[in-house]
Amino acid sequence: MKHTTIIAAMAIAGCAASPAPTPAPPKPTAASSEARPPPPRAREAKAEQDAQRSWCGYLKALYLRADKDATEWSRFDECMKVKSTAAPQLLEQTASCSLRALNAFQGDPFNAAYAREVARCGTEAIGAIRASRAEIEPFITDLCGRATACGAFDAVQCRASFDESVEAMLEHAVGAMNRTGRDELHACLRGSSCEELQGRIKSCLEPIVDRLLWLPS
Numbered sequence: 275m276k277h278t279t280i281i282a283a284m285a286i287a288g289c290a291a292s293p294a295p296t297p298a299p300p301k302p303t304a305a306s307s308e309a310r311p312p313p314p315r316a317r318e319a320k321a322e323q324d325a326q327r328s329w330c331g332y333l334k335a336l337y338l339r340a341d342k343d344a345t346e347w348s349r350f351d352e353c354m355k356v357k358s359t360a361a362p363q364l365l366e367q368t369a370s371c372s373l374r375a376l377n378a379f380q381g382d383p384f385n386a387a388y389a390r391e392v393a394r395c396g397t398e399a400i401g402a403i404r405a406s407r408a409e410i411e412p413f414i415t416d417l418c419g420r421a422t423a424c425g426a427f428d429a430v431q432c433r434a435s436f437d438e439s440v441e442a443m444l445e446h447a448v449g450a451m452n453r454t455g456r457d458e459l460h461a462c463l464r465g466s467s468c469e470e471l472q473g474r475i476k477s478c479l480e481p482i483v484d485r486l487l488w489l490p491s
Contacts (some may be wrong), residue, residue, distance in 0.1 A: 322452055323354075325362035326328065326368040329487065332356055336376055339383055345456050349490050359455030360486040368487060371395035405449035413444060417461035417474060424468035440475070447479050455482045 330353035337347045358365065375391040376383055418432035427435065448456060463479035470477070 283405050302399055318453060321362040322365075323357070324449075325365035325369075326354060326356065326358055327362070329358075329365045332373045332376070332475060333490070334382060335373060339376060340474065347414075353488060353490070356488040357454060358485060359458065359482045361450055361452050364403055364450045367399040367402065368395050371398065381442045398472040400446055400450050402448040406445075407441075409443045410441065410448050411461060413459060413475075414449065416460055417466070417471075420463065420466045420468075420474075421471055422470060423466060426468070426471055444475065447483065450486060451482065 321358050330350055334347040337349075339345050368425075371390050372395045375388070375395060379391065380390050408430060414433065414436055418427070418429055420431045421428050422426045448459070453461070459478055459482055462482075463474065466474050466478075
C-alpha cells in the first residue's frame with residue numbers, strides 16, 4: 275500500500291517518469307501480405323484452376339489441330355468455367371500425356387486410334403494416384419453406417435465385406451477426386467436408402483467420375 279501511494283503521488287506531482295509506451299504492432303505491408311501463404315482452400319482453388327487450364331489448353335490444341343483454318347477455340351472460356359471433380363494432379367497428368375500423344379499422332383485425331391491413346395492417358399493417370407487407407411476410411415464408415423441403420427449388416431460384417439478389390443477401387447477413385455468430388459461421394463453414400471445399398475459405391479461413383487474430365491458435347 276505504501277509503495278502504491280508513493281508512486282501515485284510522484285505521478286501526480288510529475289516527478290515519476292512516464293513508462294515508455296508500448297509500440298504498436300507494425301501494419302502489414304504489401305510485401306509481408308504477399309509473403310504470407312494463402313489459406314488451404316485458396317491454395318486448392320488455385321491448383322484446381324491451373325489444372326483445368328492445362329486440360330482446356332490440351333482441348334484447344336486438339337480442336338485447332340482438327341480445324342487448320344482456326345486460330346482460336348471458341349469454347350475455351352466455357353471449359354475454364356467447368357467445375358471438375360478431378361484432383362489437380364489427375365488433370366495435369368492427363369493433359370500432359372494427351373498433348374504428347376496429340377503431337378506424336380499423324381493425321382486427323384478424331385478417330386478410334388487416337389481415342390485409344392487418350393483413354394490410355396486417363397487410365398494411367400488414375401492408376402498413378404491412390405488415396406491412403408485413412409482417406410477412404412470415412413467413406414467406408416458412411417456406407418457401413420447406412421447398412422447398420424438399415425439392418426443389412428452389423429458393423430463388423432459390413433467392414434468384412436470390403437475385400438481388397440473394393441478397397442483398391444475406392445483408393446484409386448477417391449485419389450482421383452478433388453474436395454468437391456469427395457464431398458459429393460460422402461453425400462451420396464450418407465443419403466442412400468435401404469433399397470439402394472446393393473452396389474451403392476459404384477452407383478455413387480459413376481456420376482462423379484463422369485465429370486473428372488470435361489469434354490464438349
